[in-house]
Amino acid sequence: MTTTLEHATTMAQPKGGGLARHQNFATAIVAGVVLAWVGWFLGRHLFWNGSDNWSDQVTILTLLGWMLGFWIGIGAFNAPFQWLLGRDNTRADNLYYAGDKQGRMRYWKFTTDHKVVGVQYIIVTMGLLAVGGILAMAIRTELITPGTHFVNQQVYNSFIAIHGMVMILALIVAVAGPWGNFVMPIMIGARDMAFPRLNALSLWTLVSAATVLVGTLAVGGLPVGWVVLGTIANQAGPGMDFFAVAIVIFTVSTTVASVNLITTVITMRTRGMTLDRLPIFVWGTIITAALALYAFPFFFVAEANQIFDRTASTSFYVAAGGGTSWLQANLFWLMGHPEVYVILIPAVAALFEISSTMARKPVFSYRTAVGAMVVLAGLSAVVWAHHMFTAGWAPSLSGPFMVTTELISIPTGIFFLVLVGTLWRGNVWMKLPTVWMFGFIFNFIVGGVTGIYLSDVPLDEQLHGTMFVTAHFHYIFVGSVLFGAIAALAYWFPKVSGRYLNEFLGRLSFWLVFSGVQLTFGAMFLSGLKGMPRRDASYSFAFEHTNFISTIGAYMIMSGMLVLLGAVITSWRSGEPSGPNPWRANTLEWQVPTPPPLENFDVLPVITEDPYHFDETTVNA
Amino acid sequence: MSIDSPSRDQTHSPGDGPHDSPEKVDGRERLGVWLFIGADVVTVGALLFTYLYLRAVDTAGHWMNMWGYQGSLHTYQYWANAAANGTLKNPTLIHVGTVSAGLQWLVAAITVLSALLLWVGEKGLRANKNAKSFSATAVVAALLPVVGIIFTAVLLKDLPQIFVSINDSNTMSYTTYDSAMMALLSSTIFHLVILTFLGLGLSIRAARGVVSGDRWYQVRLVRMFWVWVALSSVVATLITTTITSTH
Known part of the structure; x- marks a missing residue:
């Protein structure tokens, strides 16, 4: 039987070359810069006010030019315009765009192979985590003792805002991006994603958005907090334009990715x-994608309105013109709370997968677990107003929103039961993914229980705006989601690289990060309970000791993450070879060679039972 | 996971053709379009939510009224100079009124007409296999949104700006009604541009024989989106022409 790769090697390569075949990240940067300049030039001439070279209109046009140029330069528009002209790609073209025989260069191009996109997502996620992490360290260093040290309040607020949004972006893609792309199509027995070009588009659009978001730092930052409340955002400098455009672009990326994953x-x-x-894990991925498809358009509209306000004199959020920041707050949180579960569900679903393989047992109560994810996604759409309990929006709705928020504890409680039930009396294989999974279980209990406190209106009245809230959501995002993401990395790393992630360095990293999380955010709970407000660069001496402990903990987290980075780099280059199925798992991604070939399967498999039946040989492996 | 022997249709077929049958590709792309429409429903819904929310709260009675001076960008300098010279009289309460309902309905009608045209063209293509005829129909369907874009641009241009001078800060401003309309009209233009692109693409592809009586599934995909845009246009126009005043 002829195999896919044999086709690829015997098939005539596309003739000619042309500009399209030379497009890559470098040409994207060049085209982006050129069109950004064109945007600036046009903006300056159309909206010149006699003094300001960087008015909001000019900034927005510049950034739109950047986005357009980046898309053109990377090759995102090639296919739509070929379609317009009635020239469809041949199979040879498609193989070329899938990165066939292009070596490492394919990682720098608009490559359509889902595995390349998956690896690209790993790199982008690590880059975003690095930027967000550096800002986190700057924040914690500033807070090590009372008083202001090396940044003033404005810069501190900028660090908070950009750290927050960069980390949110990083965590949104941390699991669903790399593994939803690399392993998910293989898991279901597909040769690629449904829309390979849209897959590449979502990745490179994310890169374009991330560049703009990080660029905020170069134009004076964003001193209005990560929720960019409408009233104060109107007064912010060009950093707010960068933020709004970054979110608009990012929404395009998530929408395209979600459509692709579900289809x-x-x-x-x-x-x-x-x-x-x-x-x-596949269930987790599509439930997340459906939730993202619902939630992110609200963010798009929230920031599009902001752009209108800043460039076209509209009054959406401008109180003097009849606007209201409640509109922004509602649109933001209509996205904001579902987004928490867009981040959480893929990590939990990956851990279900890992727990089953490592305990050599079926996922405990599989259907209940799927149902819990669906219910959680549904509930997340009707809890947004709990973020506005203390602000005073619709006090009569506080009761209903408190109930819906507390209901969230039911599906999340089921997550615990499923994880613990799967591990219960299993022959648990304590490898690196399992270690990080246990870290998740502990941290998620802490983050989850403190979340119940905050859903309660009277208690929220006391704790809202304090470091208690910051500690709570960091236990969820860092202690839970990041741990889940690292467990997923350790689990699927052998499939990507053909090598184990270094066990010693991985465990060293775990203990540093785990201990660091308890110190940093445990002490932060105490700061919050004592009444320390969020978003302040300086604080009373009453919070001195707990903040010192938090900063020490943060340095431990940073050390652990650097050790993990070292483990990834050294393991990728010279780690212990793992073979195609090191965990003796049953899901399809482990049944194909490592690294998986282009188009994954010579012959598509036929499935006769679920992937969680472990026989005696694998149980005792 | 137990894996059985593959059946013949699941082996990799040799040659340059796609792996999946056109029917499978069609089904996949149809679902993709439905999902994109779903995301667009939420987006348009959020814009209409914005419109209705601002109308409902009517902060300081500014839904359609604003204290200031009737003007436009062209007269900004006139008012700014007056403010600087201290000759500015007391601001008056300006009532902006609604934008032309007739023109809004005309744009909606044009969008619906273009959708119907494409639908008729699709039926003709599938029935009599005449790609040339479809190409002509598609180009007309694609040009109708251009007319819609022009009328929408006129609506945008006619949104009245008001000069406001607050605490020595001079600016032109829109009422919240005009703000919400600006967002909705911009969304309309965006959608109509996409329709033009898609319609022209279908027309060119039909002329080149890529779309034909036997290969029409992309026409159906485009028509699905087109019908949604027409529907959303009607719904939005219905809301913005009937739910206007705050009383």
Whole structure:
């Protein structure tokens, strides 16, 4: 039988070359800069006010020029315009765009192969975590003792805002990006994603958005907090324009990615891969994608309104013109709370997968677990107003929103039961992914229980705006999601690289990060309970000791993350070879060679049972 | 996971053709379009929520009224100079009124008409396999949104700006009604530009024989989106022409 790769090697390569075949990240940067300059030039001439070279209109046009140029330079518009002209790609073209025989260069191009996109997502996620982490260290260093040290309040606020949004972006893609792309299509027995070009588009659009977001630092920052409340955002400098454009671009990326993920799972499962045989990570991915598809358009509109206010004299959020920041707050939180579960669910679903493999047992109560994810996604759409309990929006709705928020504890409680039930009396294999999973379980209990406190209106009245809230959501985002993401990295790393992630360095990293999380955010709970407000560069001596401990803990987290980075780099280059199925797992990604070939399967498999049946040989492995 | 032997249709077929049958690709792309429409429903819904929310709260009675001086960008310098010279009289309460309902309905009608035209063209293509005829229909369907864009631009241009001078800060401003309308009209232009692109693409592809009586599934995909845009245009126009005043 002829195999896919044999086709690739015997097939004639596309003739000619042309500009399209030379497009890559470098040409994207060049085209982006050129069109950004064109945008600036046009803006300055159209909206010249006699003094300001960087008015909001000019800034927005410059950034739109950057985005457009980046898309053109990377090759995102090639296919739509070929379609317009009635020239569809041949199979040879498609193989070229999939990165066939292009070596490492394919990682710098608009490559459509889902595995390349998955690796690109890993790199982008690590880059975003690095930027957000550096800002976190700057924040904690500033807070090590009372008084202001090396940044003033304005700069501190900018650091908070950009740290917050960069980390949110990083965590949104941390699991669903790399693994939803690299392993998910193989898990369902597909040769690629449903829309490979949209897959590449989502990745490079994210890169374009991330560049703009980080660029905020170069134009005076964003001293208005990460929720960019409408009234004060109107008074912010050009950094606010950067932020708004970054979010608008990012929304395009998530929408495209979500459509692609859902369509792939619904329409490209191999024969026999019924819905109740789907690996549970796949369920987590599509539930997340559906939630993102619902939530992020609100963010798009929230920031588009902001752009109108700043460039076209509208009054959406301008009180003097009849606007109201409640509108911005509602639109933001209509996205903001579902976004928490867009971040959380893929990490939890990956841990379900890991727990089953490492305990050599089926996922405990598989259908309940899927149901809990669906219910959580649904509930997340009706809890947004709890972020405005103390602000005073619709006090009569506080009761209903308190109830819906507290209901969230039911599906999240089920997550614990499923994880613990899967591990219960299993022959648990204590490898690196398992270690990080146990870290998740502990931290998620702390983050989850403190979340129940905050859902309670009377208690929220006391704790809102204090470091208690900051500690709570960092236990969720860092202590839980990041731990889940690292567990997923350790689990699927052998499939990407053919090598184990270094066990010693990985465990050293775990203990540093785990201990650091307890110190940093545990002490932060105490600061909050004593009444320390958020978003202040300086604080009373009453909070001195707990802040010192928090900063020491933060340095431990940073050390642990650097050790992990070292582990990834050294393991990728010279780690212990793992073979195609090091965990003896049953899901399809482990049944193909490592690294998986282009188009994954010579012959599409036919599935006859779910992936969680472990026989005696694998149980005792 | 137990894996059985593959059946013949799941082996990799040799040659340059796609792996999946056109029917499978069609089904996949249809779902993709439905999902994009779903995201667009939320986006348009958020814009209408914005419109209705601002109308409902009517902060300081500014939904359609604003204290200031009737003007436009062209007269900004006139008012700014007056403010600087201290000759500015007391601001008056300006009532902006609604934008032309007739023109809004005309744009909606044009969008609906273009959708119907594409639908008829699709039926003709599938029935009599005449790609040339479809190409002509598609180009007309694509040009109708251009007319819609022009009328929408006129609506945008006619949104009245008001000169406001608050605490020595001079600016032109829109009422919240005009603000919400600006966002909705901009969304309309964005959608109509996409329709023009898609319609022209179908027309060119039909002329080149890529779209034909036997290969029409992309026409259906475009028509699905087109119908949604027409529907959203009607719904938005219905809301913005009937739910206007705050009383």
